[in-house]
Amino acid sequence: MARFNDKVAIITGSSNGIGQATAVLFASEGAKVTITGRNAERLEVTKKLLQDAHIPDSHINIVVGDITQESVQEALIKTTLEKFGKIDILVNNAGAGIPDPQGKTGVNQSISTYHKTFELNVQSVLEMTQKARPHLAKSQGEIVNISSIGAGPAAQVANPYYSIAKAALDQYTRTAAIDLAPENIRVNSVSPGAVATGFSTVSRGLDEQKSKAMYEYLGSQKECIPRGFCAGPEDIAKVIAFLADRNASNYIIGQTIVADGGTSLILGAHAHGARMVEAIFK
Template identity: 85%
Template sequence: MSRFTDKVAIITGSSNGIGQATARLLASEGAKVTVTGRNAERLEETKNILLGAGVPEGNVLVVVGDITQESVQENLIKSTLDKFGKIDILVNNAGAGIPDAQGKSGVNQSIDTYHKTFELNVQSVIEMTQKARPHLAKTQGEIVNISSIGAGPAAQVASPYYSIAKAALDQYTRTAAIDLVPEGIRVNSVSPGAVSTGFSAVSRGLTEEKSKAFYDYLGAQRECIPRGFCAVPEDIAKVIAFLADRNASNYIIGQTIVADGGTSLILGAHAHGAKMMQAVFKEL
């Protein structure tokens, strides 16, 4: 028996990237999954990837919609219950930085950008948690939120609203974990660093070839990713699956697992290496 046999999971933002990889991993290990996102064509691709991996068609539900809309949230819950009868796992993966409509950067970004960023990255998670709560209580279920190392403590000048939204999400994870654990619901989160995804290529206006070159370069820079390579979605999906697996992570409550190849541990001086620094000191 696979570790997610008879489990039912909702994975938001699963039309690509981390969400898609998570849906494939959970489904390939026995879960019935609801995949959702705004792009119907990409969701169909996700479904075909699952079917191609040997997942029975009856174990996959596709719900198209904007997760920030209450009607879509309600439809996600209702459709999942109608098809699968219960909810065991909620992965709040949908999230993104919202480009400023006027192209402003840093603290000059508009308040409208701020509201849209929080609506997607924080408010939708709160609303989905509230709506799924009674059903997860029945199954003694799991919630895994997807945050980011952008939450801090390093400053994120290029995307201040995204970074503070993820910081707020981290605190919500801790608070919700303590509030819900008496009902048997565990809440945890994952904070990825740089992840090479097709969506990232599109958002940056890069071709697939140039996107690969960008992430290969990033991963090769010791001051960026000490591990020596950039993560792919499957790397993060494995961490999500660990937190969604009660047998494996039963005693972990309200924690954020950082999966960034060491990025958040690096100071500028570290990039030069101890031997180089020692050589410099000898010359002084």
């Protein structure tokens, strides 16, 4: 029996990348899925991937829209209940580092960029959690938030608002886990490192070829990713599925699983190699 048989999952930000891979994985293992994103064409790509995996249309619900808008949040809950009758899993995946309109970095980024970054990466998660809560309580369900190793402890100078937003999300995950535990709702999160998705293409203005080259370079540099390669969206989707599977992770609440190939374990000094440094100063 597939582990998500008879389960219903809402996966935000599922028009590409990690959210898309999660939707395909969940549905392939029996779940009925609501997919959502701002780009209707990219959502159709996700739908096509689901159909190619032999998922029937009766197991697919699509909501096009901006997750920061209350009307879209309400549509996600309403249409999921109308089509599937319940909600078992909420994956709060939608998120992004929003570029400053004037190209500013660090502490010089505009306050409007700060507000937009928090609205997407934190506030939308709070709102979706509140709206899904009564339905997850009925099903004794799961929430998985998608954070980032950018949350720290290493500084992220170029885009600090994204980093502090994800740090706030980590604390919210811990708080929500304890608050919702009496209702038998489990809350956990995943913190990916570098993942080869369309994220760099959109946020950094790279075309597909340059984006691919960037990820390949990162993966080849052991001081960047000790594992030796850059993760694909499917690698992170498998971690999300583990946390959404009560049979596999029942005793885990309020935790953040880091899936970064060892990136967060490396110090700057490691790039030089301890033996080389010792040889210089002997």
